[in-house]
Amino acid sequence: MNDAGGIAALRRLAEETVAAEPARSGAQPWWRKPLVAAAPADERFAALPAMAASDHLLPRDLLATARSVVVFFIPFQNKLVRENRAGERPSADWGLSYVQTNALIEHLAQRLAAWLEERGFRCALTPATHNFDEERLVARWSHKHLGHLVKLGRFGTHRLLITPAGCAGRLGSFVTEAELGEQPLLLTAEACLLRAGKRCGQCIAACPVTALTREGFDRRRCWERLKENRAVVSEFAALPATTHVCGKCAALMPCSFRNPLVK
Numbered sequence: 001m002n003d004a005g006g007i008a009a010l011r012r013l014a015e016e017t018v019a020a021e022p023a024r025s026g027a028q029p030w031w032r033k034p035l036v037a038a039a040p041a042d043e044r045f046a047a048l049p050a051m052a053a054s055d056h057l058l059p060r061d062l063l064a065t066a067r068s069v070v071v072f073f074i075p076f077q078n079k080l081v082r083e084n085r086a087g088e089r090p091s092a093d094w095g096l097s098y099v100q101t102n103a104l105i106e107h108l109a110q111r112l113a114a115w116l117e118e119r120g121f122r123c124a125l126t127p128a129t130h131n132f133d134e135e136r137l138v139a140r141w142s143h144k145h146l147g148h149l150v151k152l153g154r155f156g157t158h159r160l161l162i163t164p165a166g167c168a169g170r171l172g173s174f175v176t177e178a179e180l181g182e183q184p185l186l187l188t189a190e191a192c193l194l195r196a197g198k199r200c201g202q203c204i205a206a207c208p209v210t211a212l213t214r215e216g217f218d219r220r221r222c223w224e225r226l227k228e229n230r231a232v233v234s235e236f237a238a239l240p241a242t243t244h245v246c247g248k249c250a251a252l253m254p255c256s257f258r259n260p261l262v263k
Contacts, residue, residue: 003181037152053138075169092235121178143171151184158203162191
């Protein structure tokens with residue numbers, strides 16, 4: 001399996017899997033075409049403890065023989081994102097889509113890994129979400145930071161990853177023995193207008209609890225809001241207790257559906 005052939009096959013399989021998810025699981029068709037990027041499991045990932053969390057795992061902590069890191073992004077449909085813009089609380093569909101996308105992320109990672117394992121390459125997976133320390137509010141395996149390092153996207157002022165398909169969506173990742181080579185999807189130094197020195201800051205204004213500023217991110221204030229949303233949005237009562245969502249900083253931003261620095 002050559003590098004280009006392997007990533008091309010994974011991208012086709014990802015697109016087929018996401019398109020088939022409503023029929024498979026009964027979920028709503030929340031998603032657009034997914035993106036898949038990969039990079040060698042090399043020294044770049046040694047930066048993760050400094051970038052993300054001091055005890056962040058390295059690719060070879062998951063799989064000693066890891067040769068590549070694969071990160072995928074499942075972007076949401078425009079209608080769902082538009083619906084979540086209104087009001088100070090997340091929409092009912094935003095919560096439901098979160099739950100159904102968690103299931104899709106797990107299924108997609110398993111399908112991509114199974115395709116590689118059928119060809120003799122072992123893989124190691126991690127949970128889609130809630131694999132973080134609720135005291136420090138940091139993950140030991142951050143899909144966002146991995147996505148940055150494999151050049152699937154770049155961080156925005158809202159601390160979300162902005163990909164060529166925007167930031168409104170969800171990420172998943174895994175490691176594999178397959179040598180997939182450098183397979184980036186975003187090559188601009190920035191994808192956030194404000195970080196690139198241009199006028200924006202719309203995500204700062206959209207945050208209902210002022211957790212975002214030009215200088216930083218109050219993750220504790222954000223986390224408390226997510227838990228509060230779970231308690232007060234009546235439609236979330238029937239959803240899992242881990243349905244911690246907001247998404248206002250991703251709703252109808254210049255970076256919601258694309259990299260705004262690419263014309």
